[in-house]
Amino acid sequence: MPEHRRLEVSEVSDVTVVRFTDRRILDVTNIEELGGELFGLVEQENRKNLLLNFAGVQFLSSAALNKLIILDRKVKRAGGKLKLSNLRPEIYEVFVITRLHEVFDIRDDEKEALEAF
Secondary structure, three states, X not given: OOOOOOEEEEEEOOEEEEEEOOOXXXXXXXXXXXXXXXXXXXXXXXXXXXXXEOOOOOEEOHHHHHHHHHHHHHHHHXXXXXXXXXXXXXXXXHHHHOOHHHOOEEEOOHHHHHHOO
16 A cells, blocks of 8 residues: 555545645645645545545645645546545635635535545
8 A cells, every 4th residue: 555644544435534644735845745645546546435534734725726626537537526524614715715615525524524425
């Protein structure tokens, strides 16, 4: 199994639950590394259903949003589903402002998101 520096990855039935090790996802280098790890889950590890739990994330840059959009496309191409959970209100507000809340399936908590698969 590949090593993940920016992610904590676990399995709940056929869903891969991803938690972020960084509280602040702002630095360009870290975002590139994070994107590579997320894309690798789909491309190298053949994981189709992903739940991204943002419980530990305090700040998220717009560059990170771009990685999420690309990840969503990759997951859909692989025939899977991507869901997001536990977004802080200020991060959710960024999704609303950018209208990405219409693109992503965002749930209040991990349990609700898992039930939605």
